[in-house]
Amino acid sequence: MWAVYKKELRNYFLSPIGYVAIGVFLIVFSLIFYVTNISIGAYDMGNLYYNTALLGLLVIVPLLTMRMFSEERKTGTEQLLLTSPRSITGIIFGKFFAAVTLIVITLIFSLSYYIVLCFFKAPNLLPTLAMIFGFLLVASAAIAMGMFVSSITENQVIAAIITIVALIIPSFTGLLTVIDLMNNYQKFPAGIISLSEVINLLAYAVMFILFTIIIMQRRKSVK
Amino acid sequence: MIEVKNVTKKYGSFKAVDDISFEVNDGEIVGFLGPNGAGKSTTMNMITGFIDTTEGEIIINGNDISKKPRKAKKQIGYMPEGVPLYNDLTVKEFVNYMAELKLVNARHRQEKVEKVIEETGLKEVENKLIRNLSRGYKQRVGLAGALVGDPKVIILDEPTVGLDPKQITEIRDLIKELGKNHTVILSTHILSEASQICEKVIIINKGKIIAIDTPENLEKKVIKGNAILITVEDPKNNMENLKEKMPDILDIKLEKQIEDGTKQYLITSKKDSDIRKQLFEILPKEDIVIFELKKVEATLEEAFIKLIENNKGGEE
Numbered sequence: 111m112w113a114v115y116k117k118e119l120r121n122y123f124l125s126p127i128g129y130v131a132i133g134v135f136l137i138v139f140s141l142i143f144y145v146t147n148i149s150i151g152a153y154d155m156g157n158l159y160y161n162t163a164l165l166g167l168l169v170i171v172p173l174l175t176m177r178m179f180s181e182e183r184k185t186g187t188e189q190l191l192l193t194s195p196r197s198i199t200g201i202i203f204g205k206f207f208a209a210v211t212l213i214v215i216t217l218i219f220s221l222s223y224y225i226v227l228c229f230f231k232a233p234n235l236l237p238t239l240a241m242i243f244g245f246l247l248v249a250s251a252a253i254a255m256g257m258f259v260s261s262i263t264e265n266q267v268i269a270a271i272i273t274i275v276a277l278i279i280p281s282f283t284g285l286l287t288v289i290d291l292m293n294n295y296q297k298f299p300a301g302i303i304s305l306s307e308v309i310n311l312l313a314y315a316v317m318f319i320l321f322t323i324i325i326m327q328r329r330k331s332v333k
Numbered sequence: 334m335i336e337v338k339n340v341t342k343k344y345g346s347f348k349a350v351d352d353i354s355f356e357v358n359d360g361e362i363v364g365f366l367g368p369n370g371a372g373k374s375t376t377m378n379m380i381t382g383f384i385d386t387t388e389g390e391i392i393i394n395g396n397d398i399s400k401k402p403r404k405a406k407k408q409i410g411y412m413p414e415g416v417p418l419y420n421d422l423t424v425k426e427f428v429n430y431m432a433e434l435k436l437v438n439a440r441h442r443q444e445k446v447e448k449v450i451e452e453t454g455l456k457e458v459e460n461k462l463i464r465n466l467s468r469g470y471k472q473r474v475g476l477a478g479a480l481v482g483d484p485k486v487i488i489l490d491e492p493t494v495g496l497d498p499k500q501i502t503e504i505r506d507l508i509k510e511l512g513k514n515h516t517v518i519l520s521t522h523i524l525s526e527a528s529q530i531c532e533k534v535i536i537i538n539k540g541k542i543i544a545i546d547t548p549e550n551l552e553k554k555v556i557k558g559n560a561i562l563i564t565v566e567d568p569k570n571n572m573e574n575l576k577e578k579m580p581d582i583l584d585i586k587l588e589k590q591i592e593d594g595t596k597q598y599l600i601t602s603k604k605d606s607d608i609r610k611q612l613f614e615i616l617p618k619e620d621i622v623i624f625e626l627k628k629v630e631a632t633l634e635e636a637f638i639k640l641i642e643n644n645k646g647g648e649e
Contacts (some may be wrong), residue, residue, distance in 0.1 A: 114434075117430050185417050189417055190411075190417060190478065191434070192382075193381040193406060193413075195402070197402075197403070330383070330385045
């Protein structure tokens, strides 16, 4: 798992994707920071993280996940990966955690806004950390879903579009709210870690990781 | 040692590989020959565990690829068709990544990576991005990826496709060198390649094995008689009657008429008789002047075509 993890993480920074993802996150985060905090003089960061999760992840998650398996399949490098002694599960987790690590990096950057607010009135640290933890769970669940999408097509663009659509439809149209990740990011922005939200998000992530494993295993026999 | 036992691969009702069995012993170089779409790549993908077999089993040095994939895959170095590589990595990063994937012990990894880069002649480009390399170098990088960690079995899918003649010779020499202490399976549709480097040839067509033998034996197998190509000047058209005078001749066929008035014939005679001496004696008496005479050696090419044709005949 770690071999794949290291290589994938490095690849994010060898290609522009890692920088673009972090850049986009910071732009979205800054704009929302202006709207939810600066312009109205609020120091609570709940709305900031909520709206970034709602809007920012739409861009960042597809960026991070669209290449994961589709590119490997298209260029044939999956043959190198899958004929190595590494297990499919290990490979999938390696890729998954590399993307999650990128989110962790962006979240560390987001702490600089906390520091900015400290100059005026320090927000409570623990609730803020709860928001960030929740954000990480939402992002992980979205990454797992994006990774699954990437495993079913060899076209990166299609992978990205399906991922975006799957994130947009439940959040913005009210359809399929069962799979709406934002439904499970309601209490975190208030600084509360709700067990049901944690479990739902984790279950969502685990489900899509399992789907990905099944798809990759199955491809061995139908291909 | 690789044992392939009654392996079948089905896609729906289509059989890409149909009940094939063969063995490859340690230190052998085996060539997989067949026309495009014969099932060569499918077979290699099954041996390397990239795809599952529908039926049958594949055992690599005692480890079943589907039951003990980790142990079995550890012994294989595979260069897939088309040589897929990670273009964003440098040569060294790529080989190192392959070593990590293949569970090469971290302590020896650096040294093994260096060794393989040295062996495949990549030292001068080791810090270049793979995307900027020429085709020949890319092929070597693929080979380096397959070789790193000293796997006992090397499987190469069309290793010389797309290379220039000099590079082809280099890669072939490298493969021969590898054959000294590895088991090598390679696929190719270039027959001369197989007869040059392989000790054993497996000919496969439409998913079925139609012959397993040494290149020499295969060549011998298809020769039904001796063939002689002869160019003559024959103003009286006496060549047609030659058959009556020389009972050993099975067949005389006009191959082509050359502009200067000479004709080229292909003469086949019985297997155990050499009619060249007789020809030199008899033809002048018939007012035929010999311009050229040569014995035709059967090639693997002919063996191949003949075997495949026979195979077709058998099906119909």
